Amino acid sequence: MTTESADDYFGRPNMPSRIDEELIRASSAGDLQVVRRLLSAGANPSAVVGDAGIEADRTALDMAALHGHLKVAEELLIAGARLDAGENGGTTALTFALLSGHTAMADQLYRYGARADLLIGFCFTNNYAAIHEILHREPGRWREYSNDSVRSGNIEMLDENLKRNPLISPHDDGFSLLRSTIFQWRLVHRWGSCGQGVDDGFDRTRFQRMGVLLLDWGVDPKQVGPTGTTLLHLTASYGRDWSPTEDERIAHSRQLIDRGADLKARELETGATPLSIALKHGRLKLAAFFRKYGATE
Numbered sequence: 001m002t003t004e005s006a007d008d009y010f011g012r013p014n015m016p017s018r019i020d021e022e023l024i025r026a027s028s029a030g031d032l033q034v035v036r037r038l039l040s041a042g043a044n045p046s047a048v049v050g051d052a053g054i055e056a057d058r059t060a061l062d063m064a065a066l067h068g069h070l071k072v073a074e075e076l077l078i079a080g081a082r083l084d085a086g087e088n089g090g091t092t093a094l095t096f097a098l099l100s101g102h103t104a105m106a107d108q109l110y111r112y113g114a115r116a117d118l119l120i121g122f123c124f125t126n127n128y129a130a131i132h133e134i135l136h137r138e139p140g141r142w143r144e145y146s147n148d149s150v151r152s153g154n155i156e157m158l159d160e161n162l163k164r165n166p167l168i169s170p171h172d173d174g175f176s177l178l179r180s181t182i183f184q185w186r187l188v189h190r191w192g193s194c195g196q197g198v199d200d201g202f203d204r205t206r207f208q209r210m211g212v213l214l215l216d217w218g219v220d221p222k223q224v225g226p227t228g229t230t231l232l233h234l235t236a237s238y239g240r241d242w243s244p245t246e247d248e249r250i251a252h253s254r255q256l257i258d259r260g261a262d263l264k265a266r267e268l269e270t271g272a273t274p275l276s277i278a279l280k281h282g283r284l285k286l287a288a289f290f291r292k293y294g295a296t297e
Contacts (some may be wrong), residue, residue: 019048020060028063029079032071035060036264045081049216065093068102073109084112093114098122098130121151131157142167150180153206155213162217174219175231181210181253185245204248208209211255221261228268232261236286238276246285253289263295273297 011131015265023043026034039045050057061081064073073093073223077083083091097105098116119141123131135142142165149157158177161168168177184207215221222259224230229237235244235253244252253274257263275295278287 009058016144019043021049023047024049024058024060024063027069027072028067028071028075028184030064030067030069032069032075035072035075037076039079045076045079059093060258062094063098065102065105066096066100067101068097068105068106070105073105077112081107083112092117096120097132099125099127101129103133106133110208111257116141118148120148120152123148123154123157126154126156128157130226139166146173147180150177150210151203153184153210155206155210158213159211161280162213170214170218170220173216174214175223175225178211178214178219179225179234180230181207181214182231182244184248199265207244207250207253208248208255211242211252215255215259221256221259222265224265224268230261230274231266231279232256232265234275236274236283236290237283246283249283249286250289253286257293265292 004193018039019038020043023035023038024047025043026038035108036194045060053140060079061073061076061083064076078290091109094106094109094114095117097109116130116138119131119134122134123145131145138264142161144167146158146161146168149161170287184204221231223232232253235249235256253261263274265279275287275290276297278284278290
């Protein structure tokens with residue numbers, strides 16, 4: 001940029017937008033002097049380029065964090081750059097710093113009150129370094145880590161949780177975690193129904209192996225959940241566009257029955273058995289499997 005005044009350079013009808021775009025570019029490049037000049041000229045340190053709330057949106061702080069420009073990030077923070085621009089009130093800039101391995105940047109952002117975004121993205125990418133840095137800073141998120149390790153289908157991270165997580169127990173958390181393995185709540189399954197991610201190479205039998213891990217950990221297959229259903233009821237009831245296949249439902253059910261799940265158990269509110277739920281949803285192959293083990297309506 002030349003030495004012309006900010007008013008001359010930016011004196012156009014769309015001045016705020018122009019300044020903000022220049023600020024984000026300068027922050028990405030690590031040009032501290034230009035960043036200072038733009039902030040003095042009235043640039044918004046929290047401006048977003050792209051559609052706010054969409055994954056492609058970016059702020060100046062995001063770009064400084066992504067590239068590890070410590071002094072630029074500090075200048076933006078002093079100028080009032082917002083830290084709560086990410087998912088769930090988290091700080092996208094901190095996520096960028098962790099993903100890029102810029103630990104000094106992460107330290108700086110934490111000092112200013114940053115909070116990491118949802119952990120599930122780090123579980124999808126198997127990023128232990130980022131997960132452990134967040135847990136070191138925010139130990140209360142160990143339970144979130146256990147949930148997201150299951151939801152992302154990351155069996156290795158689930159195994160770590162069952163061995164090291166100080167906040168979870170089979171009695172208090174087992175039903176929820178095993179329910180997630182049955183539900184197979186992995187976002188790519190939903191995308192796959194729309195023609196994306198169908199052949200992404202993800203091994204869906206991971207959820208069945210996760211079920212074994214949880215049962216070995218001590219989850220009671222007869223446990224009743226908060227709505228009065230057992231885990232075996234859930235194998236027959238869940239139904240979404242990314243739900244388990246009929247064969248996967250049978251595999252989950254077999255695990256539970258082999259560990260002592262009760263096919264005669266009835267929902268507290270409706271009195272339905274797993275068999276009656278399977279029939280209600282037209283899961284005839286699963287119903288036949290239940291009958292093979294002596295189930296009745």
